[in-house]
Amino acid sequence: xxxxxxxxxxxxxxxxxxxxxxxxxxxxxxxxxxxxxxxxxxxxxxxxxxxxxxxxxxxxxxxxxxxxxxxxxxxxxxxxxxxxxxxxxxxxxxxxxxxxxxxxxxxxxxxxxxxxxxxxxxxxxxxxxxxxxxxxxxxxxxxxxxxxxxxxxxxxxxxxxxxxxxxxxxxxxxxxxxxxxxxxxxxxxxxxxxxxxxxxxxxxxxxxxx
Amino acid sequence: xxxxxxxxxxxxxxxxxxxxxxxxxxxxxxxxxxxxxxxxxxxxxxxxxxxxxxxxxxxxxxxxxxxxxxxxxxxxxxxxxxxxxxxxxxxxxxxxxxxxxxxxxxxxxxxxxxxxxxxxxxxxxxxxxxxxxxxxxxxxxxxxxxxxxxxxxxxxxxxxxxxxxxxxxxxxxxxxxxxxxxxxxxxxxxxxxxxxxxxxxxxxxxxxxx
DNA sequence: CCCTTCCTCGAACGTTTGTTCTAACAATAT
DNA sequence: ATATTGTTAGAACAAACGTTCGAGGAAGGG
Numbered sequence: 001x002x003x004x005x006x007x008x009x010x011x012x013x014x015x016x017x018x019x020x021x022x023x024x025x026x027x028x029x030x031x032x033x034x035x036x037x038x039x040x041x042x043x044x045x046x047x048x049x050x051x052x053x054x055x056x057x058x059x060x061x062x063x064x065x066x067x068x069x070x071x072x073x074x075x076x077x078x079x080x081x082x083x084x085x086x087x088x089x090x091x092x093x094x095x096x097x098x099x100x101x102x103x104x105x106x107x108x109x110x111x112x113x114x115x116x117x118x119x120x121x122x123x124x125x126x127x128x129x130x131x132x133x134x135x136x137x138x139x140x141x142x143x144x145x146x147x148x149x150x151x152x153x154x155x156x157x158x159x160x161x162x163x164x165x166x167x168x169x170x171x172x173x174x175x176x177x178x179x180x181x182x183x184x185x186x187x188x189x190x191x192x193x194x195x196x197x198x199x200x201x202x203x204x205x206x207x208x209x210x
Numbered sequence: 211x212x213x214x215x216x217x218x219x220x221x222x223x224x225x226x227x228x229x230x231x232x233x234x235x236x237x238x239x240x241x242x243x244x245x246x247x248x249x250x251x252x253x254x255x256x257x258x259x260x261x262x263x264x265x266x267x268x269x270x271x272x273x274x275x276x277x278x279x280x281x282x283x284x285x286x287x288x289x290x291x292x293x294x295x296x297x298x299x300x301x302x303x304x305x306x307x308x309x310x311x312x313x314x315x316x317x318x319x320x321x322x323x324x325x326x327x328x329x330x331x332x333x334x335x336x337x338x339x340x341x342x343x344x345x346x347x348x349x350x351x352x353x354x355x356x357x358x359x360x361x362x363x364x365x366x367x368x369x370x371x372x373x374x375x376x377x378x379x380x381x382x383x384x385x386x387x388x389x390x391x392x393x394x395x396x397x398x399x400x401x402x403x404x405x406x407x408x409x410x411x412x413x414x415x416x417x418x419x420x
Numbered sequence: 421c422c423c424t425t426c427c428t429c430g431a432a433c434g435t436t437t438g439t440t441c442t443a444a445c446a447a448t449a450t
Numbered sequence: 451a452t453a454t455t456g457t458t459a460g461a462a463c464a465a466a467c468g469t470t471c472g473a474g475g476a477a478g479g480g
Contacts, residue, residue, distance in 0.1 A: 024272075039428065040468080042429075062468080063274060107322065134417075154420070182346060203419055205417035207414060210411070237438085249458065249459050272438080
């Protein structure tokens with residue numbers, strides 16, 4: 001997939017917005033106005049490219065015959081890139097993971113859950129080692145790829161020395177890091193900052209039952 | 211909201227299908243063909259009614275300017291009808307609750323979570339009394355309205371004698387009901403069938419963080 | 421410099437499409 | 451029977467719309 005020109009991303013953004021607002025796609029002349037383009041044929045030209053690159057599908061000769069690819073709608077497809085378990089390293093998304101599309105399982109969510117965040121992925125919980133985070137075997141953990149964390153955020157950390165993966169609330173204290181289980185009744189653990197490797201931020205939990 | 215004529219529901223179904231298939235709404239003449247209606251003005255006439263009754267919104271003079279109400283799309287709007295807490299009765303949806311639209315909070319989900327089930331609603335958890343079900347304060351419990359439960363299903367029950375609401379896995383045993391916490395390490399409780407009032411089935415948990 | 425490629429512009433054409441109007445039919449109430 | 455209301459039918463119109471074409475600008479490579 002080639003890089004998109006600024007004009008093309010603007011058109012794509014406009015399409016998304018228009019579709020969300022009005023519930024139907026814009027006409028070519030709507031795009032002309034909305035993106036401050038000077039001619040219908042310029043839009044035609046760029047739509048042709050966007051279609052070739054797979055961002056949308058068009059029905060010829062049909063007014064407003066534009067269908068956005070699913071990932072461009074209000075619905076987001078989140079890849080389930082692997083499992084998270086106590087004794088195993090936490091999978092981290094890489095360029096590879098994203099390009100290897102289709103193969104992995106995925107999850108369809110509304111923006112309501114992801115809140116439009118970039119770099120969102122999901123991990124499936126294996127085992128009951130996360131019960132202190134009120135997370136069960138089989139739960140889906142919605143993650144955002146981050147390098148650092150703010151105090152109070154729930155993060156996935158890899159404890160190097162203990163060789164252990166865990167989900168805890170993160171608090172940076174003088175000289176140490178406090179990792180607090182979500183279950184307030186349980187005691188926090190303290191770790192050397194050197195020992196803590198932040199693998200991502202937890203932005204949601206989804207548990208499907210029955 | 212009045213009853214819809216068969217023609218009107220057919221148009222609504224066609225709209226849904228068309229929108230799902232093509233990603234954009236049908237023209238009036240598409241509806242004529244798709245619903246085997248003889249004239250555009252008949253469609254116009256019925257669309258006007260559907261709009262008046264709140265099933266869709268139309269933009270005049272705009273081709274394909276039809277927007278289906280959210281509940282008619284692939285995205286489901288689930289009402290959050292109340293709170294669930296240890297000592298309080300569990301809210302149960304009634305005809306009232308459904309018709310009192312707009313007032314209550316709601317949640318937008320994909321069919322992925324609701325799996326097309328009917329009578330789905332959500333409750334917000336108040337307090338930490340459900341930690342034994344691995345459910346935290348603030349979590350959203352996705353419920354389906356049912357009268358009876360199958361063994362192994364997670365249900366919301368009201369224990370009459372104890373005056374307590376709880377979420378447990380349901381097992382009917384000879385002469386008693388076993389209510390098993392989701393956290394396998396915890397002991398089940400046993401209850402008299404007379405004492406147990408099933409208020410709904412739990413089909414999912416959603417926890418939004420940060 | 422010329423040539424190619426990518427992109428822009430404006431206009432024109434032929435359909436598609438929403439709208440409107442009149443007439444008529446059916447069901448129901450007066 | 452007459453009036454009223456709800457619904458259908460077909461035609462015609464004007465506007466909206468996708469498409470196409472020729473010309474030309476901008477950028478880069480030879």
